Amino acid sequence: MPTNHDYVLHNCDHYDGHRYNHLDKRKYGDGADICIVGSGAAGGVLAYELSKAGFEVVVIEAGPFWNPQTDFASDELSMQSLAWNDTRLVAGSDPLGMGHNNSGRGVGGGTVHFTGVFYRFHESDFRVKTLDGVADDWPITYQDLEPYYEKIEKDIAVSGPKHFPWGPFQGPYPYPEREPISANAQVFREGCERLGIRSTVAPLAILSAPFDGRPPCINRGFCNQGCKPNAKFSTLIHHIPKAIGHGAEVLSDCMVTHVKVDKSGEVEGVTFVHDGKEYFQKAKITILSAFCIETPRLLLNSACPQFPDGLANSSGMVGKELMTHSGHDIFAKFHDEVRLYKGTPVLAVSQEFYETDASRGFVRGYTFNAHGARPLGLAKNLVSKAGIWGQKLYDIMRDYNFHAQITLVGEVLPDKNNTVTLSNEKDEYGMPRPVVTFSYGGNDNKLIAHAVQKANEILTAAGGQPSFVTPDTGHLMGTCRMGNDPSTSVVDHSCRSHDIPNLYICSAAAFVTSGGCNPTETVMALAARTADHIIEEAKKL
Amino acid sequence: MQEIRTRYPGYDILKEEDHWDEHTREIVLKRLGPFPEHKFLKHHEAQMIFTIAQHIVYDHRKEILDYVLHHMDNTLSSPVGEDQRKTGTPEQKVLIREGLKAIDKLAKKQYGPPFLEISIEQQLSILTALHKGLAPPMKEWQTIPQKALFKKLATTMVSAYYSHPTVWSEIGYGGPAYPRGYVRVERGLTDPWEAKRDANES
Numbered sequence: 001m002p003t004n005h006d007y008v009l010h011n012c013d014h015y016d017g018h019r020y021n022h023l024d025k026r027k028y029g030d031g032a033d034i035c036i037v038g039s040g041a042a043g044g045v046l047a048y049e050l051s052k053a054g055f056e057v058v059v060i061e062a063g064p065f066w067n068p069q070t071d072f073a074s075d076e077l078s079m080q081s082l083a084w085n086d087t088r089l090v091a092g093s094d095p096l097g098m099g100h101n102n103s104g105r106g107v108g109g110g111t112v113h114f115t116g117v118f119y120r121f122h123e124s125d126f127r128v129k130t131l132d133g134v135a136d137d138w139p140i141t142y143q144d145l146e147p148y149y150e151k152i153e154k155d156i157a158v159s160g161p162k163h164f165p166w167g168p169f170q171g172p173y174p175y176p177e178r179e180p181i182s183a184n185a186q187v188f189r190e191g192c193e194r195l196g197i198r199s200t201v202a203p204l205a206i207l208s209a210p211f212d213g214r215p216p217c218i219n220r221g222f223c224n225q226g227c228k229p230n231a232k233f234s235t236l237i238h239h240i241p242k243a244i245g246h247g248a249e250v251l252s253d254c255m256v257t258h259v260k261v262d263k264s265g266e267v268e269g270v271t272f273v274h275d276g277k278e279y280f281q282k283a284k285i286t287i288l289s290a291f292c293i294e295t296p297r298l299l300l301n302s303a304c305p306q307f308p309d310g311l312a313n314s315s316g317m318v319g320k321e322l323m324t325h326s327g328h329d330i331f332a333k334f335h336d337e338v339r340l341y342k343g344t345p346v347l348a349v350s351q352e353f354y355e356t357d358a359s360r361g362f363v364r365g366y367t368f369n370a371h372g373a374r375p376l377g378l379a380k381n382l383v384s385k386a387g388i389w390g391q392k393l394y395d396i397m398r399d400y401n402f403h404a405q406i407t408l409v410g411e412v413l414p415d416k417n418n419t420v421t422l423s424n425e426k427d428e429y430g431m432p433r434p435v436v437t438f439s440y441g442g443n444d445n446k447l448i449a450h451a452v453q454k455a456n457e458i459l460t461a462a463g464g465q466p467s468f469v470t471p472d473t474g475h476l477m478g479t480c481r482m483g484n485d486p487s488t489s490v491v492d493h494s495c496r497s498h499d500i501p502n503l504y505i506c507s508a509a510a511f512v513t514s515g516g517c518n519p520t521e522t523v524m525a526l527a528a529r530t531a532d533h534i535i536e537e538a539k540k541l
Numbered sequence: 542m543q544e545i546r547t548r549y550p551g552y553d554i555l556k557e558e559d560h561w562d563e564h565t566r567e568i569v570l571k572r573l574g575p576f577p578e579h580k581f582l583k584h585h586e587a588q589m590i591f592t593i594a595q596h597i598v599y600d601h602r603k604e605i606l607d608y609v610l611h612h613m614d615n616t617l618s619s620p621v622g623e624d625q626r627k628t629g630t631p632e633q634k635v636l637i638r639e640g641l642k643a644i645d646k647l648a649k650k651q652y653g654p655p656f657l658e659i660s661i662e663q664q665l666s667i668l669t670a671l672h673k674g675l676a677p678p679m680k681e682w683q684t685i686p687q688k689a690l691f692k693k694l695a696t697t698m699v700s701a702y703y704s705h706p707t708v709w710s711e712i713g714y715g716g717p718a719y720p721r722g723y724v725r726v727e728r729g730l731t732d733p734w735e736a737k738r739d740a741n742e743s
Contacts, residue, residue, distance in 0.1 A: 006646075007580075067557070069564075070564060071564075073562070073564050073568050074561065074562070074564040074565045074716070074717035074719045075565055075568050075569060075704070075716075075717065076704065077612075077700060077701070077704040078568045081621075083624065084624075085621050085622045085623070085624055086622040086626065087622040087623050087625065087626050087632070088624070088626075089625070089626055089627070089628045090625045090626065090627055090628070090629065091628045095627055096625065096626070097625060098624045098625040099624025099625065100624070101624075121611075180726055180727050181726070181727070182726045183726065183727055183728040183729070184729070186727060186728045187728070217722075218721070218722025218723070219722050219723040219724075219726050220718045220719050220722045221715075221718060221722070221723070222718070222719070227718070228562065228719045228720075229719070229722075230549075235550075238713075268561075275677055276743045281592055335712075336728075336729065337738075338728075339713075339715070339731075339735075340727045341713065341715050341716075341721050343713055343723060343726040375701045375703040375704075375712060375714050375716075376699075376700055376704055376711065378701070378703075379699045379700075380696055380699055380700055380701040380703075382699075383597075383692075383695045383699045384692055385697070387672065388595055389597050389672070389695050389699070390597060390599050391599045391666075393599065393699070394598070394599035394600070397712055398546070398548065398705065398712060399548075400545065400712045400713070400714065401712065401713045401714075401736075413650075423628070428620075435628060436625070480641070533636050
């Protein structure tokens with residue numbers, strides 16, 4: 001049995017090398033108040049807040065219940081298993097890289113392998129239609145999310161600068177900024193300073209001092225391979241163990257294949273598969289927090305006579321307006337070593353180019369993260385995305401230690417042609433594989449060109465010689481967007497389905513626009529707000 | 542290929558293995574072999590992969606290429622998904638198996654002998670054509686997209702190559718760093734165990 005002082009094993013159903021396997025003796029086998037599909041950034045927060053409020057909560061997760069000490073390794077190749085590796089079919093003129101690039105599997109979801117960069121969206125992100133005449137406004141404003149941003153930052157002790165110069169929140173963060181910063185972050189800040197561009201130490205969901213039984217970061221650098229010391233927040237080590245402590249049950253290695261609707265048109269529960277056997281979980285409220293591909297896939301796959309086009313899809317918007325962030329990596333070579341492997345990957349940032357500037361010839365903007373890189377990730381991107389191989393690849397990699405990198409997180413505008421649909425090909429569960437179609441639009445490409453040039457200017461000012469750019473993307477958003485109008489959106493301002501009152505869709509899938517920065521904090525704030533809404537609604541009954 | 546392969550001739554990452562956690566050590570040391578018999582690749586396919594890998598990763602060393610080959614076989618025999626696959630491209634097992642046959646056929650068509658018997662220049666010219674999707678027309682390319690074939694081969698090979706501890710030593714990568722982490726991360730600073738350049742090199 002787990003000992004009380006072991007932070008992660010305590011309160012979790014994964015102990016002594018055995019995984020919970022008694023699906024016939026489930027805690028809420030006869031029915032739960034709330035069933036949450038997915039245990040990532042959104043599902044973890046929802047499970048914690050709702051179980052704390054007294055609801056009987058079941059979380060169903062497709063992947064394993066990881067133990068960081070025995071399951072994680074300081075190794076890129078083996079840790080690709082943290083990703084959603086199931087094959088997705090990709091299409092469009094800019095087909096997306098999936099897997100480790102943007103999708104998690106297992107308790108904690110993407111938070112297990114995210115970089116920990118933790119931004120609030122800006123006020124303008126919620127009003128893109130009003131301000132820029134493109135995309136749409138969100139049905140909520142920055143002010144609606146503000147208390148939840150603040151709550152999440154305190155709950156997990158976000159570290160960051162005393163003064164953050166962009167957007168409505170200017171600091172200070174609950175925990176002090178990280179110190180020292182890596183050579184790559186120093187190079188970035190020097191380049192920025194010479195050009196008069198403001199930069200700061202990154203706001204991070206990574207501890208700069210002890211908190212809640214967890215130690216500060218040791219600069220191991222493997223954030224994307226799963227944090228072994230538990231210095232980086234994930235819902236695996238924070239929200240889920242606490243939720244279990246409040247009575248929630250987590251069913252890991254269980255793949256939900258169907259959302260079932262009863263005669264009255266309400267969701268009755270979900271069907272899931274564990275070890276080849278099918279089970280049913282009944283619940284009064286079902287919340288889908290399965291991110292941007294699996295959520296629409298599940299809704300479309302759950303089509304039934306009452307809802308022939310899939311659940312929650314009277315608008316036809318399920319699976320539409322998939323967004324990513326342009327995530328180009330810009331490299332320069334330096335005379336002295338930078339050593340991109342050392343320290344937290346992102347330790348310095350700039351949002352100087354975040355807001356629309358009419359003189360640039362495109363709307364919206366982007367964030368720069370000074371970004372570390374490891375050999376496999378770099379070499380794989382060089383060959384697959386920049387088409388560099390053989391001696392040329394070898395020559396670059398020999399000088400791996402002499403390169404500095406800046407990564408773009410660029411806003412991508414929603415487009416109805418960027419979609420998640422079902423294919424004719426079936427997976428191991430008999431579910432149709434999703435087809436993920438994505439192409440950049442004209443505005444997206446202008447933004448990328450601007451950012452690549454600016455990044456090269458910064459690296460040059462720092463003394464580097466621009467060497468190569470690998471086109472890349474990061475994050476997924478959209479496919480079940482929020483809105484006030486049921487004919488053009490899937491969920492309302494509280495992430496509740498317009499069509500089915502006891503069905504919620506709460507994750508980055510509900511985003512209306514992508515913003516120009518890492519989205520995890522906004523996903524978590526949205527989840528905390530949805531939890532509050534569900535708690536308030538229950539009080540009315 | 543006898544040019545200087547490293548700026549860190551004195552650095553051997555494996556000397557640090559005692560400082561790694563047990564799980565990581567087990568994973569990394571397995572890459573040194575010996576490797577089990579192939580589960581998917583047939584003898585001729587394995588020879589072709591070995592030869593193509595030499596060109597893709599620009600290295601001839603058998604002990605490293607054997608690991609690359611092992612990783613390819615593991616990938617193709619595993620039930621784990623391939624993250625993403627372009628619509629119209631067959632699954633990786635079919636793509637590689639049929640793709641290798643097509644490469645042999647192309648070699649014979651262009652040069653007479655099969656791929657393994659043509660010159661290095663001719664082999665490179667075939668790979669370059671596949672990379673660009675510009676190989677001479679053959680009916681096989683309708684079901685085996687050239688670029689997808691090249692990309693699958695190359696990314697799988699490169700992923701294994703840059704996971705080999707010998708290559709880590711050569712590029713001066715710190716490698717596994719738990720539980721000790723890094724103390725000196727700022728510009729110009731290194732922890733005592735990290736790769737250092739020769740004092741003579743500028």
